[in-house]
Amino acid sequence: MVKKKNWLSTKPCLLLICIGLNHVTTSMAATAALPSEDMYLADVPIVLTASRLSQPITEAPVAMTIIDREMIKQSGVWDLSELFRLVPGMFVSYHSTRAYATDSTVAYHGLLVETMSNRMQILVDGRTVYSPLFGGVIWSDLPLVLDDIERVEITRGANSVTHGANSFLGVINIITRHSSETKGKFLSLTTGRSRDEMVARYGGSDGDLSYRLTASLRNDSGEDENLVRPTTTEYIWTKNKFDDKKIKTLSFRADYRASPIDEVEFQLGYNGGYREQGEVHDVMSLDKRADNHFEQLHWRRAMEDGGELSVQLYHLVESSYAKLVDTNPDNSPAPKNGDVVAQRYDLEVQHTLIPSKTTRIVWGGSVRRDTTYAPYELGEANNLDTTRTWLYQLSRLFGNVEWRARPDLLFNVGAMLENNNFTGTDITPRYTVNWHFYPNHTLRLSKSRATRTPTVSDKAYMEGQRLTKNPLLADVTQEHVSSLDIGYLGKFSSLDVDFRLFRDDYSDLIVQEKQPVASGNLNSGKALVRGFETQLKWNVTDHTRLIYNWSHAIVKSADTDKVPYTNSIPTNTQSMMLTHQFSAHWSASLMGYQVGEVHFRKTGGGPQGSDLYFIPTHRRWDGRVGYQFRVGQTKGELALVVQNLSDANYFEFRFDNEPPGRSAWLNLKLEM
Template identity: 55%
Template sequence: MHFLALGHNLLAEKKLRIHSNYSGKRFYRRAGCAALLFSLLHQVAMAGGGEESIFLDDVPVVLSASRLSQPINEAPVAVTIIDRQMIKDSGAWDLSEVFRLVPGMYVAYHADPYFSADSTVAYHGMVTTTTSDRMQVLIDGRSVYASLFGGVNWSDLPIVLDDIERIEVIRGPDSASYGANSYSGVINIITRHPAETQGKTMSVAFGKGRKEGIFRYGGQSGALSYRLTASIREDQGEDDRIKKPTSVFTFWNLNKYDNKTIHNLNLRADYQLNSADTMEFQFGYNGGPREVGEYGNVSAISRRAENHFEMLHWRRALEAGGELSVQAFHTVERVYARLKDSDGVSDGDAILRRYDLEVQHTFSPFTNARLVWGGSIRYDQTYAPYYLGVGDNQYLYGDFPYHLRRFFGNLEWRARPDLVFNVGGMIENNTYTGTDTTPRFAVNWHVQPGHTLRLSHSRATRSPSVYEKTYDSYWRSPEFYPGLPEMQTERVKSTELGYIGKYGKFDVDFRLFYDDYSQLIDVRNKRSAAGGNLNAGTAIMRGYELQLKAQLTDKTRLIYGLSGGGVKSDNVNGVIYSDSLPKYSHSLMLSHRVNDQWSGSLVAYQVAQTKFNSTDYNPRENRGYFIDANRRLDGKLSYQFKLDGKAAELSVIAQNLADARYFEYRHDNELPGRAVRLNFKLDM
């Protein structure tokens, strides 16, 4: 209950920013129930003691939380691990769909109608744009957070699901480790080592509006191992017409233009230079024609994506488990587009370039301690005249530069066998908002073998996107609006109390969180456009998350996620943050292997009604701020066999088994109906 008292005190400090008629009684009842559940779990933990060691052999290890390799019960933040088997059993088609299994994550299929016709993946609600720009996303430590609008264009990533080893999702702010834009959480996608993907593999998939072919070859020559993956995908996206429209008007009867063809090529090569040094090289390409837009609004006459990256990563193993590493990467994202809007036909080309260099050193400064520290520099260039609104203005036309410099560190100290401290932070300087410091403190107490409590407090920031900064610098410049405050970073203070435990066959992860947001940016609302403070938004978010994983038998696995909470805000400038976190969301995956040939899985999702920032609010046409609650059921059945002595697998995957017709994010964004596809995979 100490955590609830702390939350009450913090709220009192902010009461002048919240509506005077706000009453937290309903939240405290829900939080009280969550605290009671936590208390019961703790009693279970205390009752489950034994003579075993404090450190259990079967505790998963995470790599991303603090940049140190740590058992998950000693990480300073909550982490969800999505392993290869979870990805496979989920039956996901898009990478974005996998994150529906993460407690607190909101996923909306192809929600963005304007720039990329892509899905929205957002942690902890407060989604004011489809790009969901408050979460950092990495692939093997390489940031794919887009500079133009923020967020991630999931379909433009040069990666296929079968090349992913695991995904670590940091549930909570982590600017202490990954800097600005790790504001609400971090997703780190870790690919498979080439040594684990040797030989030739082919797979094909086809079904309702979907086709895909993948070929992978892995080889080895002495100390060099490599993997080359090529794929082509055709995706017809949403149904052309909305089955249950909210209005008789044509605009609300037609879905977005979201058909796409995706070509992927990915190379990873790892070379063991000697006993201590390893060199890793990666190259990736993603391209192809993409539809974008919607009826009666901005749409593409033609649009094509062309993206590629190159990354080089050198590692040296040091004594006592230390490591020195240098990583450099270069990314180019290109869009070639002819767009049709109310002004006629426009040039929608965009080019985003990124150059990044990072050095990291891990060592033990003294007994029972480990320290990781390092720094990085980044340079971004953004060219997007249409989307930034600069058009043919010669003064504005051209690349928008962005410089970033960072210094980070995290100290892990084992004060006692049962008590671990993590203290760290990031000092960051960027072109747009200057210098920020984001510290974190966490303590993990192994109460009994297999049962751990975690208390942490951190601060995090989000820097403006290029779009936001351009709006602030040019369209609200002092020449036109003297005396306006300059745009600053968004800020959050986050406190959490967590429990990680093992009871019988169940791995339990439970947390209470309290997040205090300030200086929230909005440039899209008319009330803030001319003379308002673009950093005027504030919000208080409180809630709980529960994650259960259980190997019920040697053939049956259960994974369950639950989250809930609430958001209260002064909703300044008409930006609706209040109640933008679903009061509850569930996910449940049950997988079972019948024998060596047959296996199957069922996955269920349920999300409460969710409020979004006036994306299509119109009470006259029965469209409020809330998107109705929804349920979805997916299933997969697989058969493994031999074909000419080679391992083969045939799967039938059905998404949205009940053919549910519901909306995500907007009242004109209807999830596709039942979609069945066949997948055949052969090791050649």
């Protein structure tokens, strides 16, 4: 294929790194200008997701990225999933899913051969929203608004030891704001090309009780109906997907200080409304309605030794109701039952203790029960009983020991023991050492193992194959990865550096497209992924900040059963965010994203007469300008956001997945 010159090509990247290294050496020469260790640690972010212990990011046993409230605001994103373009190594594709849920794909080093990215764990306030049916997460179905998020913690790498089997490639933990921080009235109004939204929130308190109620209405028309730059004149490849959405959300959170040492948190939420799915000449839905809700209770007690005991219980329902029809007028079967009802109950107990000045321990366990009913997806599509409700049960024990052998040397050792009724019992360990070899500079070495449990869809497909074709076929089992991670975190005056080398050896990968495989075994995939990634955060001035991310990954695989793992990760992905505060009123930000050429598998016939194709390198610029003001006791901000400033036409994931061109919208926020 013809290579095009990229705005974030290798030479500019190397130039930027050289400038950074020059800045580094100059700063190291001026040792007296370095902040003290105490000053540095006071400014180091504290993370919770890496090991279940509250620890500085420099002492976390896995690479971490934090997206805080200011980054969320300045990014100007419309969809929550768009945020993760600012994470090194993350692949994000706009509205790429074509069936069940027309939604975005978010994957970290995802070996992407399908759109439901199911090799990464997604948590919201410690509650997993990993979908039982296909895995992954349906981002539009989360009862969550951006303005209620405090921060997002992302672990870049396998983390089954901390959050279980499906934390195969990483974990995204979305942490919402404490209700005591959202008192008063809040209103947000957004309007622009193909999208409108209203968010209203009220927060209050009564003694030791604080609470908030948030409601939103969103109308999202998604992609344009016709492709602007189709790759062929064949009708199917000139049309985008059906992806209109009308989203209604309602969420409530209450925090109660029951005693000086006890705190109770209660949450509930609802997300529902009209959804489109499918594409021309394919199975689509008629009048699909989403109907999702959850309830969560979390109790915490502070212990005398500085530790904590907590109990969390939650229940969630992921459901949608639809009739499925084939849009091909020459082949229109009777409507099928496209309903999906998935229900989860989860109970977790966790205990943190501090047995000595140099040791901290966190341990606990949980039980989970999932039921999934999907007459077409699990029954008819696999020639199985359409009335069956599928059961998944999970129990697990986990623990992590943090030991400070010396002031500059920290060890983390942990493991997760899990048992489920799909694949039995497995254990996933991790061993990590963090060495603060110089003030404000840390090296990390980590070795870990992780697994991914087959989804209900995987299990049903294999059961159908064994029932109708060959009873001797091996049952589907867990995927495995063995990971080696070498990291460096450093601070040079106004520049923060996060650099990571990784080697991930994958085995027993499940063939996602579920077509007959030559080996007769769904777990036929193997791949070796090696590379590096870096994140630079530079406070250029007191009012200007630059964040730059670069990930480089190479995949080696035999591509068993014609699944193209070899090129299923972009060799290079880059992103940047430049923000500037002009005055007390005016601010602006500029975001740039580039994703290198990537090779995915096509389900069916396709452009250029091949079922294998490359999506070429694509890039995008976004911008935001905000004006903050105050009228009496009301604080406000009016912001103009422009996505795809250059009006570029490009494809993400597939050649019929063309994001909208230049899109602009206005957002008004008022806090009273």
